[in-house]
Amino acid sequence: MYYRFFLLYIILGITRTGWSQECNHFISGVVIEAQSGKKVPFASVFIEETGQGTVSNEEGAFIISHLCNTQIQLTVSYLGYQTYKDKLEVAANKDLVIKLQPINQELDGVDVSARGISASDRYTQLVSKQQISDGADKNLANMLETLTGVSALKNGGGISKPVVQGLYGNRLTILNNGIPQSGQQWGNDHSPEIDPLVANRIKVLGGVEAIQYMGNSLGTKVLIEPESLKKDKILSGQAGYYFESNGLGNGTNLQLQQSAEKYAWKINGTLKKRGDQKAANYYLTNTGVEEANVAFQLESVGGDRWNWSTYISSFNSQIGVLRGSHIGNLTDLQEALKRDEPFYTKDHFSYSIEAPRQTVNHHLGKFKSRLYVNDSAWFGFVYAIQFNKRKEYDVRKGGRSNTPAMNITQLSQYLEAIYATKVFDNWRLKSGLQFQYIDNINDAETGILPLIPDYNSFETGLFSGLKRHVSRWQIEIGGRYDYKIQNVAAISNTLPREVIRYNNHFNNVKLGLDTRYFWTSDTQLLAGINFSSRSPEVNELYSNGLHQGVGGIEEGDPALNQEKAFKGNLAMHTSAVNKLQLEVATYYQYIHNYIYLNPQDEVRLTIRGAFPVFKYEQTDAHIFGVDFTGHYHLSEKFKFSAQYSYLRGHDLTNDLPLINMPSNNLKTSFRYHQEEFVFAKNVSFEIHQQYVFKQDHLLPEQDYVSPPDAYHLIGLKLSAENALKHGSIRYYLKVENLFNVAYRDYLNRMRYFADDLGRNVVLGASVSF
Amino acid sequence: MKQILKLIGLYLIALIGFSSCEKDDPKIPNEEELITTLIYTLEPVGGGEKVVLSFKDLDGDGGDDPVITTGALQSNTSYSCEIQLLNELETPAEDITKEVKEEGDEHQFFYSSNIGGLSVIYSDKDENNNPIGIATQLTTLDAGSGSLKIILRHEPDKFGEGVAAGDISNAGGETDIEVTFDIDVL
Numbered sequence: 001m002y003y004r005f006f007l008l009y010i011i012l013g014i015t016r017t018g019w020s021q022e023c024n025h026f027i028s029g030v031v032i033e034a035q036s037g038k039k040v041p042f043a044s045v046f047i048e049e050t051g052q053g054t055v056s057n058e059e060g061a062f063i064i065s066h067l068c069n070t071q072i073q074l075t076v077s078y079l080g081y082q083t084y085k086d087k088l089e090v091a092a093n094k095d096l097v098i099k100l101q102p103i104n105q106e107l108d109g110v111d112v113s114a115r116g117i118s119a120s121d122r123y124t125q126l127v128s129k130q131q132i133s134d135g136a137d138k139n140l141a142n143m144l145e146t147l148t149g150v151s152a153l154k155n156g157g158g159i160s161k162p163v164v165q166g167l168y169g170n171r172l173t174i175l176n177n178g179i180p181q182s183g184q185q186w187g188n189d190h191s192p193e194i195d196p197l198v199a200n201r202i203k204v205l206g207g208v209e210a211i212q213y214m215g216n217s218l219g220t221k222v223l224i225e226p227e228s229l230k231k232d233k234i235l236s237g238q239a240g241y242y243f244e245s246n247g248l249g250n251g252t253n254l255q256l257q258q259s260a261e262k263y264a265w266k267i268n269g270t271l272k273k274r275g276d277q278k279a280a281n282y283y284l285t286n287t288g289v290e291e292a293n294v295a296f297q298l299e300s301v302g303g304d305r306w307n308w309s310t311y312i313s314s315f316n317s318q319i320g321v322l323r324g325s326h327i328g329n330l331t332d333l334q335e336a337l338k339r340d341e342p343f344y345t346k347d348h349f350s351y352s353i354e355a356p357r358q359t360v361n362h363h364l365g366k367f368k369s370r371l372y373v374n375d376s377a378w379f380g381f382v383y384a385i386q387f388n389k390r391k392e393y394d395v396r397k398g399g400r401s402n403t404p405a406m407n408i409t410q411l412s413q414y415l416e417a418i419y420a421t422k423v424f425d426n427w428r429l430k431s432g433l434q435f436q437y438i439d440n441i442n443d444a445e446t447g448i449l450p451l452i453p454d455y456n457s458f459e460t461g462l463f464s465g466l467k468r469h470v471s472r473w474q475i476e477i478g479g480r481y482d483y484k485i486q487n488v489a490a491i492s493n494t495l496p497r498e499v500i501r502y503n504n505h506f507n508n509v510k511l512g513l514d515t516r517y518f519w520t521s522d523t524q525l526l527a528g529i530n531f532s533s534r535s536p537e538v539n540e541l542y543s544n545g546l547h548q549g550v551g552g553i554e555e556g557d558p559a560l561n562q563e564k565a566f567k568g569n570l571a572m573h574t575s576a577v578n579k580l581q582l583e584v585a586t587y588y589q590y591i592h593n594y595i596y597l598n599p600q601d602e603v604r605l606t607i608r609g610a611f612p613v614f615k616y617e618q619t620d621a622h623i624f625g626v627d628f629t630g631h632y633h634l635s636e637k638f639k640f641s642a643q644y645s646y647l648r649g650h651d652l653t654n655d656l657p658l659i660n661m662p663s664n665n666l667k668t669s670f671r672y673h674q675e676e677f678v679f680a681k682n683v684s685f686e687i688h689q690q691y692v693f694k695q696d697h698l699l700p701e702q703d704y705v706s707p708p709d710a711y712h713l714i715g716l717k718l719s720a721e722n723a724l725k726h727g728s729i730r731y732y733l734k735v736e737n738l739f740n741v742a743y744r745d746y747l748n749r750m751r752y753f754a755d756d757l758g759r760n761v762v763l764g765a766s767v768s769f
Numbered sequence: 770m771k772q773i774l775k776l777i778g779l780y781l782i783a784l785i786g787f788s789s790c791e792k793d794d795p796k797i798p799n800e801e802e803l804i805t806t807l808i809y810t811l812e813p814v815g816g817g818e819k820v821v822l823s824f825k826d827l828d829g830d831g832g833d834d835p836v837i838t839t840g841a842l843q844s845n846t847s848y849s850c851e852i853q854l855l856n857e858l859e860t861p862a863e864d865i866t867k868e869v870k871e872e873g874d875e876h877q878f879f880y881s882s883n884i885g886g887l888s889v890i891y892s893d894k895d896e897n898n899n900p901i902g903i904a905t906q907l908t909t910l911d912a913g914s915g916s917l918k919i920i921l922r923h924e925p926d927k928f929g930e931g932v933a934a935g936d937i938s939n940a941g942g943e944t945d946i947e948v949t950f951d952i953d954v955l
Contacts, residue, residue, distance in 0.1 A: 326943060327943060327944075328922075328923070328942075328943035328944030328945060328947075329944045329947060331920075331944060331947060332942075332943060332944050335941075343926075343941035343942070344924075344941065395923065395924060395943060396802065397802060397865075397868055397869070397872065397875075397876075397923060397945065398802065398868045398871075398872070400802060439792075441795075442795060443796075444795075444796035444797065444798040444799070445798075446798055447798050447799055447800055447801050447802050447803075448798060448800065448802070449798060449800065449829065450795075450798075453795070454792055454793075454795040455792055456790065456792045458790075487790070487791055487792040488792065489792040489793070489794060489795050490795075491795055491797055491798075492832075493828060493829065493830075493831045493832040494828050494832040494833055495827055495828045495832070495833075495858075497797045499794050499795060499797075501791075501792075544831065545830060545831050546830045546831070553830065553831060555831075604830070604831065605834070605835060606826060606829075606830045606831075606835070607804055607805070607806075607807060607824055607826050607835065607946055607947075607948060608804075608830070608944055608945060608946060608947060609920075609944050609946070609947025609948075610947070611830070
C-alpha cells in the first residue's frame with residue numbers, strides 16, 4: 001500500500017525536502033505508531049549530518065531527496081512519542097517503516113532544542129556538523145554568518161560577534177551547551193569565547209523556544225551544543241587539518257569517542273595559529289591569532305530511570321589587534337581616516353602578536369542529570385561553573401605594554417531544576433527554576449581605573465512552557481520571570497578615589513506564543529509573537545572613562561530603565577513547486593527604552609587632547625526585516641541557491657537611523673555535484689557570490705566617516721570524498737575573495753583604518769574513522 | 770512531588786542567604802603611568818623673568834575639568850624651554866619626563882602655533898640623533914596673540930618626512946599629550 005503511494009510521489013516528481021544539498025539520492029518512508037500501526041502525520045524527519053529535514057504528510061509518508069550516498073543518522077520525532085534514531089545507508093533505504101513508540105522514559109517533553117525541528121525553528125537557522133567541519137578556519141560568528149539574517153560585528157579578522165536580526169551583544173544571549181555564556185559580551189571588540197569545532201552544532205533560537213533558557217536577551221538566543229555520544233563500543237572519531245593562505249594559518253582538530261558498558265566518553269581538541277592577515281594590497285600588521293581548546297564529555301549509558309552527563313571545556317586564545325587601529329585621541333583618529341594604508345603597516349608577514357592584543361580564557365564545567373519519575377514525567381538537574389579571564393594589552397609607555405590595560409576575571413555558577421510532564425489533554429508541560437551567580441572582578445595590576453566596575457549579580461528565573469500538536473497545528477506557549485540583584489562597587493573618577501556602591505533589583509518578564517500550521521506537507525506557515533524585557537547591564541549603567549579600544553569616553557547612566565520589546569514573526573516554508581524550495585521570514589520588533597551609545601555634541605578635554613563623549617541613552621526604536629532563502633534544482637547535478645536579507649532599524653523618538661545595523665545583502669551560489677568522478681566520491685564544485693549593499697540608512701553626522709561602498713565578492717569551493725578501509729576521508733579547497741577585491745564592511749570597526757581581507761585559499765581534509 | 774517542593778524551598782533559602790552578599794571593595798589601582806600635569810617653563814636667553822605654562826588634570830581623564838595656567842611672552846625674544854611631565858596623584862609627585870627621556874627614540878613632542886613669527890626648534894637628541902623635544906628653543910618676533918599647541922606622540926615614525934624638523938603630519942603614533950595654551954606676545 002505504501003509502496004504505491006510512494007510510486008505516485010516519484011512519478012509526480014515531487015521533491016518535498018525542507019533543506020537540501022547536492023547529490024541525487026533520496027530516502028523515503030512512512031511513520032506509524034508502533035502498537036496500532038496508525039499513521040503519524042506531521043512528524044519531524046531530520047538528518048543529523050546535513051541538517052536536511054522534512055515532515056511526514058497526512059498519510060504519514062515522507063521523502064528527503066538530494067542526498068549523497070553516505071551513512072546518515074536519521075532522527076524522527078513527534079510530540080508524545082519517543083524520538084526515533086537510526087544510522088543507515090542512504091542508497092539502501094527507500095521504503096523505511098518507522099515505528100514510533102508512544103511516550104515513555106525517553107521522552108523529551110518540550111525540550112525542543114534537543115533534537116530535530118520544533119515549531120519555532122526555521123530550517124535555515126542551523127549550522128550543521130558538516131558546515132562546521134568544512135569551516136574549521138572560521139570562528140563562531142563567521143560560521144553563523146552563513147545563515148540568512150545573521151551578520152557579524154567585527155573588529156578586524158580575529159574578533160567578531162554574531163548579529164541576529166539586528167540584535168547583538170547584551171541583547172543576544174549566547175548559550176554554551178545550554179548555559180548562558182558568562183563572559184565579557186558588552187564590548188563590541190569582544191568575541192564569544194567558544195570554539196565551534198568543539199560544539200558540533202550551532203542554532204539560532206527565537207520565540208518560545210528561547211524562553212526556557214536563562215539570559216538577559218531581547219528574545220533571540222544562539223545555542224552552541226555538542227552532539228550526543230555514539231553508543232559504539234569501538235573507538236571512533238574524526239581528525240581534521242586545514243591550511244589557509246591569508247595569514248599562513250594552520251589548524252587541526254581531533255575528536256575521539258568510545259562507549260563502554262556503563263558510560264561513553266568523547267574528547268575533542270583544537271589547535272589554531274595564524275599570522276598577519278593581508279588586505280588586497282597590504283599586510284594587516286599584528287592581526288595574528290592563536291587558539292588552543294579542549295573539551296571532554298562523559299555520559300552514562302543505559303540507566304533505566306536515571307542518566308547523567310558531564311562536560312568540561314577550555315577555550316584559550318590570543319588575538320592581535322591591527323596595530324594601526326590603536327589611537328590616542330580624536331585627532332589621531334581623524335589622521336588615520338585620511339590614510340589609504342594604516343600607520344605601522346609592515347612590508348612583511350609575521351606570526352608575532354604584540355600589543356594591542358587580547359588574551360582570553362574561558363573554562364566551563366557542567367553536570368547534567370535526569371530522573372524519570374514515571375512514564376510521562378521527568379525531573380532534570382544542571383549545575384555549571386564558568387571561569388572567564390580577559391586581558392587586553394595596549395601600547396603603553398615605560399615597558400608597560402606587557403601589563404594588561406584591562407584585566408577582568410568573571411566567575412559564574414549556574415543551577416537549574418526542571419520538571420516536565422504531560423498535562424490536560426496531551427499538552428507537554430515543562431517548567432523550571434534557574435539560578436545564576438556572577439562575580440566580576442578587575443585586577444588592579446593594570447594601573448588604570450577600570451572602565452567596567454566590579455560587581456556581583458544573583459539572578460533567579462522561573463519558566464514554564466506548554467506545547468501541543470493538534471492535527472495540522474503545533475502550538476507552543478511559554479513565559480518566564482527573572483529576578484536579578486546587582487551589587488556594584490565602582491571607583492570614583494574624582495579625587496580622592498573612593499568606592500561608590502550601587503544595589504539594583506530588576507524584574508524581567510518574557511512571554512511568547514508560537515504556532516506552526518501544516519498547510520500541506522509541503523508548505524508550513526509559522527507565526528509567533530513575543531514580549532521581552534531586559535534590564536540594563538553594568539556597562540550601560542556604570543561605564544565611566546576612556547574606552548581605549550574605541551577611542552572615546554563612555555559614560556553610563558545609573559538611571560536607565562528596562563528595555564521592553566514586542567516582536568512578531570511570520571514565516572513560510574514551501575517546497576510545493578517542483579524542484580523549488582522557498583523560505584521567507586519576516587519580523588518586526590518594537591523596542592521601548594532601547595539603550596544605545598549616543599555620541600554627544602561635547603568633546604572632553606584631557607591632557608591627551610580632546611575625546612568624543614558617548615553616553616548611554618534610551619529611545620524608542622524599531623527593527624524590521626525580511627529574510628529569504630531559495631533553492632532551485634536545475635537538474636540532478638545542478639543546484640542554484642539564493643539568500644537575501646533586508647533589515648532596517650530606526651530610532652522613532654528622534655527620527656534617526658539606528659547605528660551598527662547590518663547592511664542588506666544578497667548571496668547566490670551555483671553548485672554542481674557528481675556522485676562518482678574518477679576515483680573520488682561525492683565530488684562537488686560550487687561558485688558563490690556575495691553582494692553587500694551600502695548601509696544607506698544612516699546620516700553623515702552619525703559616524704566619523706560615511707559607511708563604506710557596496711562590495712561584491714566571488715568565491716569557490718571544491719570538495720570530494722574517498723572511502724577508506726575504516727571510514728572515509730573528505731577534502732576541500734575553498735577560495736574566498738577570488739579576485740582580491742579591496743573593500744570595507746560597515747560592521748567591521750577596522751574599516752576606519754584598513755581594508756578588509758584579501759584573497760584567501762583554504763585547503764583542508766578530515767578523516768572519519 | 771513533595772520532595773521536589775522541599776528541594777525548591779531549600780533552594781530559595783540558599784538563594785536569600787547568597788543574595789545578601791555585598792560586593793567586596795575593589796582594589797584601587799595605582800595609577801603610576803598617569804600624566805596629570807604638564808609644565809612648560811620658558812626662560813629668556815638673555816635673562817629676565819621666567820614664563821610658566823601649565824596644564825593640570827589631577828583626577829585623570831573624566832571627572833573634574835583640567836586647570837590651565839597661561840602667560841605672556843615678550844616679542845623678539847628667544848627662550849630656552851623645558852617640558853616637565855608629572856603624575857601628581859602620587860606623593861611625592863612622580864616625574865614622568867624621565868620615562869619619556871629614557872624611551873627617547875619612542876617619543877617626540879611637537880609644537881605648533883598660529884602666532885606669526887613664533888617658532889620652536891628642538892635642542893635635544895635621542896640615541897638615533899632625532900629630536901625628543903623635552904628641551905627646546907622658542908623664538909618670538911612680532912607681538913600678537915593666539916595659541917601654542919604641544920603634542921607628545923608615542924611611537925611616531927621619527928624617520929618620516931619632515932618629522933625630525935617638527936612636522937607632525939607624517940608622524941603617526943598615539944597621542945599621549947595634546948594641550949593648547951592661549952598666549953599673548955607683548
